[in-house]
Amino acid sequence: MSAETMVAEIRRRSGWSIFTGAVLVVLGIALIAHPFAAGTISTVVVGLVLSVGGIAELALAFASQTPGGFFLRLLLGAFYLLTGVVLLAYPFTGLESLTLFAAVMLIARGVVAAFAAYEVRGVSGWGWLLVDALASIATGIFILARWPWSSAHALGILVGAAVLATGLTRIMVATRIHSTTGGTRQALGHT
Numbered sequence: 183m184s185a186e187t188m189v190a191e192i193r194r195r196s197g198w199s200i201f202t203g204a205v206l207v208v209l210g211i212a213l214i215a216h217p218f219a220a221g222t223i224s225t226v227v228v229g230l231v232l233s234v235g236g237i238a239e240l241a242l243a244f245a246s247q248t249p250g251g252f253f254l255r256l257l258l259g260a261f262y263l264l265t266g267v268v269l270l271a272y273p274f275t276g277l278e279s280l281t282l283f284a285a286v287m288l289i290a291r292g293v294v295a296a297f298a299a300y301e302v303r304g305v306s307g308w309g310w311l312l313v314d315a316l317a318s319i320a321t322g323i324f325i326l327a328r329w330p331w332s333s334a335h336a337l338g339i340l341v342g343a344a345v346l347a348t349g350l351t352r353i354m355v356a357t358r359i360h361s362t363t364g365g366t367r368q369a370l371g372h373t
């Protein structure tokens with residue numbers, strides 16, 4: 183899909199896009215306001231996804247035509263299914279594990295983003311990449327420093343913030359494209 187086609191589609195459906203964005207903003211605020219519930223729900227959803235994925239991998243293992251493919255898929259399917267069932271059976275312990283994983287992931291993402299910022303340090307705006315990287319590292323360290331007690335709220339706040347940011351972005355993009363009267367090129371930022 184070309185950028186022009188995408189802009190035309192967003193313009194045509196901007197009302198629904200703004201409505202969806204508003205719903206996501208409200209949902210994001212609710213998730214941030216109730217982070218323990220949001221984190222627990224996230225753990226259950228991840229458990230369900232892993233369980234279904236594990237069952238699918240097991241089915242593919244038995245459909246496999248090669249011994250190596252069979253055992254690899256069987257092992258992977260069993261791992262997914264076991265992890266999913268454990269998360270579903272022990273969502274609070276699973277929440278602690280997912281929070282630990284999220285903290286480590288934030289630190290790793292921040293380190294990678296810092297290297298990327300260093301690589302483009304001559305480009306205008308590269309400082310924002312560095313700020314983003316440092317914020318990601320600091321958040322990960324903060325969560326790790328307070329783990330496992332941070333599990334009660336950290337993951338839920340992160341999920342809520344992501345949903346809120348998605349909603350705000352949807353509203354801003356749809357509003358800008360909808361209000362642009364200069365055509366598709368102007369909506370894309372071309373002059």
